[in-house]
Amino acid sequence: MVDKIIDQLQQFVQSFDLAGLKEYWLYLDKRLFSRLEDVYRSTVNKLRISLYRYYIINTVQKGNLEKTQEFFQKQASELQGQAEWRDWFILPFISSPEQNSAFCQYFSRQWSDTFLVSLHNFLSVLFQCMHILDFDAEVQKMTCLMEENEQLRQLLFALQTESRDQRDRDEMIHHKLPTYVQNMDRLGDTELEPVSSQSQLSTNQSGNQNSRHKRIQDHEKERKELFSKPPPQTSEKKGELGEVEPPIESSSEPTDSSNSRSCGASQEEPPFIKLSQEEYGEHHSSIMHCRVDCSGRRVASLDVDGVIKVWSFNPIMQTKATIMSKSPLMSLEWATKPDRLLLLGSGVGTVRLYDTEAKKNLYEMNIDEAHPRILSLACSPSGSSFVCSAAAHSRSGSGESAPRLPITVSGQLLLWDTKTVKQQLQFSLEPEPVAINCTAFNHNGNLLVTGAADGVIRLFDMQRYESAMSWRAHDGEVYSVEFSYDENTVFSIGEDGKFIQWNIHRCGVKQSEQILPQDATGPFVLSGYSGYKQVQVPRGRLFTFDSEGQHVLTCSSSGGLIYRLASGESALERVLSLGGHKAPVVTVDWCSAVDCGTCLTASMDGKIKLSTLLAQKS
Numbered sequence: 366m367v368d369k370i371i372d373q374l375q376q377f378v379q380s381f382d383l384a385g386l387k388e389y390w391l392y393l394d395k396r397l398f399s400r401l402e403d404v405y406r407s408t409v410n411k412l413r414i415s416l417y418r419y420y421i422i423n424t425v426q427k428g429n430l431e432k433t434q435e436f437f438q439k440q441a442s443e444l445q446g447q448a449e450w451r452d453w454f455i456l457p458f459i460s461s462p463e464q465n466s467a468f469c470q471y472f473s474r475q476w477s478d479t480f481l482v483s484l485h486n487f488l489s490v491l492f493q494c495m496h497i498l499d500f501d502a503e504v505q506k507m508t509c510l511m512e513e514n515e516q517l518r519q520l521l522f523a524l525q526t527e528s529r530d531q532r533d534r535d536e537m538i539h540h541k542l543p544t545y546v547q548n549m550d551r552l553g554d555t556e557l558e559p560v561s562s563q564s565q566l567s568t569n570q571s572g573n574q575n576s577r578h579k580r581i582q583d584h585e586k587e588r589k590e591l592f593s594k595p596p597p598q599t600s601e602k603k604g605e606l607g608e609v610e611p612p613i614e615s616s617s618e619p620t621d622s623s624n625s626r627s628c629g630a631s632q633e634e635p636p637f638i639k640l641s642q643e644e645y646g647e648h649h650s651s652i653m654h655c656r657v658d659c660s661g662r663r664v665a666s667l668d669v670d671g672v673i674k675v676w677s678f679n680p681i682m683q684t685k686a687t688i689m690s691k692s693p694l695m696s697l698e699w700a701t702k703p704d705r706l707l708l709l710g711s712g713v714g715t716v717r718l719y720d721t722e723a724k725k726n727l728y729e730m731n732i733d734e735a736h737p738r739i740l741s742l743a744c745s746p747s748g749s750s751f752v753c754s755a756a757a758h759s760r761s762g763s764g765e766s767a768p769r770l771p772i773t774v775s776g777q778l779l780l781w782d783t784k785t786v787k788q789q790l791q792f793s794l795e796p797e798p799v800a801i802n803c804t805a806f807n808h809n810g811n812l813l814v815t816g817a818a819d820g821v822i823r824l825f826d827m828q829r830y831e832s833a834m835s836w837r838a839h840d841g842e843v844y845s846v847e848f849s850y851d852e853n854t855v856f857s858i859g860e861d862g863k864f865i866q867w868n869i870h871r872c873g874v875k876q877s878e879q880i881l882p883q884d885a886t887g888p889f890v891l892s893g894y895s896g897y898k899q900v901q902v903p904r905g906r907l908f909t910f911d912s913e914g915q916h917v918l919t920c921s922s923s924g925g926l927i928y929r930l931a932s933g934e935s936a937l938e939r940v941l942s943l944g945g946h947k948a949p950v951v952t953v954d955w956c957s958a959v960d961c962g963t964c965l966t967a968s969m970d971g972k973i974k975l976s977t978l979l980a981q982k983s
Contacts, residue, residue: 367488371481378420381432383439386420397491412487414449415480421453422471425462433457511680635940636916636929637962637978642945647674647684648971651891651948654905655967657956658699663721664965665707666973667697669901673709675721678963678975686724695904696739700783702748710739716753718786728786736777740904743804743813745827750789752813753779756800774818776800780830790830794823803846803906814855814869816843822857824869836873839863844887845907850914858907862886864919864937879937884922889949891969901969905952911980912957916940918964920950924974925966943976 370393377386390413398409417440424432434457437444444450456462463472470476648668655666663685667673673688688709696710700718706727709717714737718728732739736755744751756776778792778801794801800818807814812833813825820843823835839859846857854876855867862883866876887903908919917937918925924944928937948970956963964976 366492367485370488371485374416374484375481378423381424381427381429383420383432383436386416390416401491408487412484416484418453418471419477419480421456422477425456426472430457508680515679634981637927637941637980639941639943640977640979642943642977643678643682643975644945645674645676645678645682645973645975646971647676647687648672648973650971651899651901651969652905652951652967652971652973653695653901654697655952655954655965655973656697656699656906657954657963657965658704659701660704661956661963663699663705664973665697665699665721666967667694668971673697673707675707682975686721688719696742698742698744698751700748700751701744701746708742708744708751710742710753711737712739713737714739714755716742716781718783730781730786732779733777736775738800740776740800740802741804741815743806744783745806745810746808747810749784750780750782752804752806753781754801754804754815755779756818759800773797774800776818778804778815792825792830793832795832795835802843805847807848807852812848812852812869814846814848816846816857816859818842820859822846822855822867824855834869834872836867838865838867844903847906847908847910850910856908856917858886860886864908876932881919882921884949885919885926887920887951889920889951889969891948899969901951903951905967906954907952909953909955911955911962918953918955918966920953920966922949923947925950925953925964925976927964941978943974945974945976946970946972948972 373389374386377383377389394409398405401409417436421433421436424430424436437454437457441454444453452467456468459465459468462468645664645666648666650668650670650672653667653669655664657664662679663675663677665673665675671690671692671694673690673694674684675686675688676682676684690709690711692715693712694709695712698708698710700706700708705720705722707719707721709719711717714732714734716730716732716739717726718730719725720727732753733755736757738756738758739753740756741754742751754776755778756774759774775798776794777798778794780789780792781787782789794817799821801815802818803816805814806812806827811827813827815823815825816838817823820837820839820841821835822838822843824833825831826833838857839861841860843857843859846855848855849866853868853870855869856864857867858864858881862881864879864881864886866878868874868876886907887901889901889903891899891901893899908917910917915930917928917930919928920926921942924942924946926939927941927943929940931938943964943966946966946968948968950966950968952967954965956965962978962980964978965973966976967973
């Protein structure tokens with residue numbers, strides 16, 4: 366094929382067919398060269414210039430001065446402004462151009478042979494990759510179809526969400542609510558009393574305590590009806606459906622339902638089918654954070670070396686940006702509006718606002734020199750502000766005694782405006798300023814929940830910018846905290862290895878408590894040769910929920926684990942093991958859309974697994 370192209374070009378040159386030569390090169394450019402990356406355009410342009418010079422030299426050597434002049438007359442408008450042709454317009458007027466110092470090299474046999482060999486080699490390499498070019502049209506067609514499918518899927522998800530929200534609103538029991546929590550409850554409106562301790566809760570409500578307790582009991586009954594299902598029967602399965610596990614025991618006594626499940630009287634299909642699992646392997650050290658943006662299109666992952674990768678997985682896995690930082694990075698968070706912006710918290714008291722599309726820093730905010738470690742970032746769903754947790758340098762712990770006493774490291778919780786890029790206020794942290802490890806907003810930004818190094822969970826009213834309540838939640842640090850789907854409860858994981866559900870309408874009251882293995886709660890340990898051990902304290906999200914809030918994804922030593930949430934004191938029921946990892950998983954995220962969802966599990970060897978799940982209708 367390449368030899369035929371070279372022969373055809375030489376035939377046009379030898380027959381002085383300038384029109385045919387231009388048309389044939391235009392055809393090659395349209396069919397082949399236009400599909401190349403921009404970096405190769407300069408090479409194509411140099412070959413075209415050499416081809417035209419090869420044509421002119423041939424007209425001079427053959428003594429066809431008329432064709433020489435014809436070339437410059439027809440090409441003058443195209444070539445006149447190009448520096449490469451500035452000296453060539455005098456060629457027809459030189460009596461012996463082959464002896465002119467400016468043109469003599471082009472009349473040599475060496476130059477013509479070099480040009481033809483270069484053109485031949487370029488075309489040969491191009492045709493070796495023709496199997497890619499041949500399928501270019503099919504790839505473009507497939508990409509368009511997948512993009513259209515994604516748009517339809519997002520539209521369907523939006524319609525389903527709107528329908529579900531409308532159904533939820535129709536089923537609500539309307540009470541007279543404080544303005545700042547009017548829209549906080551997704552499954553039913555209940556009052557949140559703005560108190561800071563359990564003692565205040567009991568003393569400030571003596572007048573209407575009976576009626577309030579009745580409302581709480583009615584709501585609890587309603588919520589249990591929404592969440593409760595017949596006890597499922599499970600058995601161990603492997604294959605395309607993943608691995609189905611028996612339930613993990615809670616700290617309370619085994620219930621009758623857990624005993625009946627262990628008998629295995631019947632089988633029930635798992636709630637999810639694992640369709641596929643892909644690996645993102647661009648990191649070379651342990652992952653600290655891995656988060657999907659609110660649109661579900663991009664992922665940002667941060668490793669312990671301070672390297673951030675911004676990448677997509679739909680329709681193909683592709684790195685969009687790599688961010689290197691001279692200062693150590695400790696936290697990241699996607700902005701809500703616009704969702705292309707990324708907040709990066711450092712270990713030197715700064716937060717950067719990075720544009721992932723323009724691939725540049727927009728701002729760098731100086732937070733606090735006395736508290737340089739930016740441990741957590743959370744953007745308000747309204748997109749107008751973000752919360753920043755800044756802490757002093759940690760003091761080295763003393764021993765390995767368990768349970769370890771909470772580390773009293775000084776910290777601040779600050780609110781920043783994303784438009785003015787200025788600090789709005791500093792929250793009061795009682796009983797003393799302490800390092801906040803984790804933060805999370807509810808769906809409309811009216812409430813903020815935090816977990817701290819002193820083991821205390823604090824709930825803040827974001828309309829009044831004050832603490833609504835706080836309680837001692839764990840022995841040791843609180844590592845991860847999230848609102849439940851209905852936002853009537855808060856889940857937390859702590860250093861004591863407990864996974865606890867808290868009722869935010871009854872300060873400090875547990876709804877359930879589970880003991881999880883250390884590989885789900887941290888600190889995480891990766892053992893190596895010769896007794897080497899790498900220990901990593903949790904930084905990222907340790908658990909996350911599916912779109913309906915009925916299943917939770919947690920970390921483990923070999924991959925993510927999915928549990929079914931049950932109401933009351935019953936144990937978590939382990940329903941699916943995602944697997945795929947050779948090192949401990951240290952952070953997770955779950956991106957849900959319609960019936961398909963993508964679970965992200967990131968581990969200490971720098972590998973991130975994307976497990977695509979299909980939800981089975983019950």
